[in-house]
Amino acid sequence: MSVHVNDHAATDPPHPRCHEATLLTPPVWEHNSRIAVFALLPEPRRVGEVRRAVRELLVCWHVDDETRDTAAVVLSELATNAVVHATASTSISVRITLAADLTIEVRDGSSTLPHSRVQRSDLHETETETESGRGLALASALATRWGVTVHDRGGKSVWARLALPTTRHA
Template identity: 35%
Template structure:
């Protein structure tokens, strides 16, 4: 008699898009990511704001003419990971604390406040990846069931 229970396949949720380093593409990254999060049944905030800030940084500060940036989203266990890879690896981001009347410069301060953690990973020259992780609320931590971007991954017992 086999008492081993059948294993359910796990689900991997991922989304990736490559865009030109322009303000318009940064906006498109946010819009596409928002739709992907919706299709996965995940909360839009704070992820949408983190994606907007990191995409804008990739388009403005990571801009190298003729080289694209990439947005990657994936869910592992209870965490949504957001990655923006650009081709300006020599220019590492760091939070700034602008004056109260400054019109910009708060992006990474916002990311730091909204994300569970964030950082920078060097890539093959000339790339770098700025990443942020957002912990998902308990109600949405279950794997997706057939939603777009969900790929079955077989497990072995």
């Protein structure tokens, strides 16, 4: 797994665990946003590694506990969908953007659009034994907005935006 980070908080004192977050590069501004991009191998166990690295990154960026927890769930669902439907040669990346909201974007090389087997309104009624089919419905329920962007050069990004608390320490 590799990561590229653009971070505008160069003057912020580092959080004690910031240096433990996996493969962070020096902070840089990009359009008044903090941006991190992770490369994700199409292997199920790699989703947990990226999720942990993103949680640590969000601690460094002073994102509140509730938003970090929600982001971890949404990231897991979107990344798992990409990994499950990927081929061995598929390139997958995870982009985290912190601006007015927190955007989680998972990009893969497939042009196949995702679809949910469970509707958002039926999420609470879905059998707990079902192992798949709830990811997009769950992301939709937790996010303020979500969608899919198809890229001209192939592939797509599935993204979700999470609202941030109105008072945030940055």
